[in-house]
Amino acid sequence: MSKITGDQLLEAVYRQEIEQKKNMTKDKIKVGVDLGTSSIVIVVLNEENLPLACFSEDAQVVRDGLVVNFFEASKILERLKYKAEELVGRDLLFASGAIPPQTGEHSQKAVAHVMEAAGFEVDQVVDEPYAAAQVLEVHNGGVVDIGGGTTGISVFEGGEQVFSADEATGGYHMSLVLSGYYKISLEDAEKHKRNPQKYEEHFQVLYPVAEKMAHLSQRFIQQYGKPVELVYLVGGTTVFPQFKDVFQKVLGIPVYQPFHPRLVTPVGIAMLSKEF
Ligand SMILES: Nc1ncnc2c1ncn2[C@@H]1O[C@H](COP(=O)(O)OP(=O)(O)OP(=O)(O)O)[C@@H](O)[C@H]1O
Ligand SMILES: [Mg+2]
Known part of the structure; x- marks a missing residue:
């Protein structure tokens, strides 16, 4: 387990704080890949779960959990792998x-x-919420993941995932709403949405969508049938304070x-991956 909290780790990854070690090749490392x-x-990450590199690229290569553009997906991942290898100073052989x-x-x-296809040997392919739960140290409670396309929930009891459900309302729908409201293209809406200085203003327009996502989550919890004591929010869409x-x-x-x-x-995917 990491010596720092999940939040400290996320902050460090966000800032791309690199553990400056002289002899990286002797360090054990772990690699995670999220195709969203x-x-x-x-x-x-290194073996203590401290961040060594984090790179991402926007991509529309996966839909409803299925890879719809294999070639593009592997090309992008190859680029990201190369960037990370440059930074870490060694080949990334394995990944989850x-x-x-x-x-x-x-x-x-x-x-x-x-x-x-991007050049990795695959260690394992894990469940996304299980990976998220490792970072936040979730034993009991619901992990609500709101990404680009969906709102999903996974309920954990004693660290075990016991229920999951999802429905198609995500960040994409928020961009659609902004695009309609401001009469701008979807592309521009996507850009505007990500401006932190505008979060407050935009959220007034986006409030009904967020509320719908919360109601969806409430319905999922009712389907689960037992009380959930705490909910953890993950996924890019939940960045609005x-x-x-x-x-x-x-x-x-x-x-x-x-x-x-x-x-x-x-x-979380990297945390769960094999050290090499
Ligand atoms: N800075 C930001 N401000 C607001 N929204 C953001 C920001 N960064 C990303 N998003 C939104 O978050 C969503 C993507 O979140 P995330 O990366 O968790 O999804 P994903 O894993 O690719 O998709 P999914 O989980 O649905 O497969 C997009 O709709 C994007 O517009
Ligand atoms: Mg996701």
């Missing part, structure tokens, strides 16, 4: 990947094939919002 609906992320819950063997194989309050209000339980929610899953 809206981006591909690579994270390299991840898939959303309940997407099955087929998507697991597809992720593994993309990684192999207002998400915590919206979810707390709708769910009526405490909500934990980590720093840099977009990085939680990729960092």
